Amino acid sequence: MEDRLRLLYSLQKIDSSLDELRDLKGDLPKIVADLVQKVKERIGEKHALEETVKAALVRRDATDTEILSLREKAEKYKTQQFEVKTNRQYDMLAREIDAAQEAVARMTKELELLEGRATVARDDAARLVPEIETLEGELADQRNQLEAVNKEHEEEELKLKHEREKIVVRIKPADLTMYERIRKAKDGRAVVAVKRRACGGCYNRVPPQKVLELRKNDMFMTCERCGRILVSDEITEAASPI
Ligand SMILES: [Zn+2]
Known part of the structure; x- marks a missing residue:
């Protein structure tokens, strides 16, 4: 499960970088x-x-x-x-x-x-x-x-696309579908970190109990307000820099 979260978080990082390039x-x-x-x-x-x-x-x-x-x-x-x-x-x-x-x-x-x-x-x-x-x-x-x-x-774009391909093949189709659906609905950001007990997407407060559960990294948890997938610091810190 931790892997599935990590992969989705990595994919999000790549897609966000690609979005930035597109915006340029x-x-x-x-x-x-x-x-x-x-x-x-x-x-x-x-x-x-x-x-x-x-x-x-x-x-x-x-x-x-x-x-x-x-x-x-x-x-x-x-x-x-x-x-x-x-x-x-x-x-x-x-x-x-x-x-x-x-x-x-x-x-x-x-x-x-x-x-x-x-x-x-x-x-x-x-x-x-x-x-x-x-x-x-x-x-x-x-x-x-x-x-x-x-x-x-x-060069940067090619590298990102290549990385993306490598990650996508490792993601379960159902996870990818969920990711793409949220990403499309939520301004390109489907997976966000919880920072200072708040959703990194909409800044809504995440209840302490949920923060604790989140740290177990054993299930998909979404923000109650915006519906984005929430990940713990452990996942974000472990993600390889791209
Ligand atoms: Zn949110």
Whole structure:
């Protein structure tokens, strides 16, 4: 039993040190992740706008070609009108010419719309360029800061994680589950020492009878107020320094 308490206390010490390291990084990991997402979104928007420009231009060119061919056709009909023998043929050609001219007018309007659409999309895409550059600069800055913090504590962090792995395999699964549950609920601190007859977590007074029992190190005892696992000085003093 004493071993089980000792292992949990050691685990707590390691986790507290790892928590401290994580706090040193502060918001940097989240800031970096958010910026990565933002840059990705803006680049996606820019890409979509460029595709709009491309599609509008392809349609504009096709419309342009069509207009040219309709005009040619109209000219050809006009020439033919001089050569026809009957009024009926003449009228038929006149109707064809009208139809071609109407189509040209309609397509010319469409052409303007397509050009307008391409211009708007091109301008919007261009506006995104400096925004993306600013975001990328910011991302590089924050990334450098995070890397510097990571590098500074890399060795310590690796050592702690390694120690943690070694300890975790020796802890009973049920004990570990209990530890993780309390740790999650209690601000990362599941195992605390009793100092001057008070809980090291919430500073609530621990009754003398409980302090005496605690010293036997033969069962899990929790603080009546905060529910954290209490350990005796014997356990804390025996714990290897990390
Ligand atoms: Zn407490």
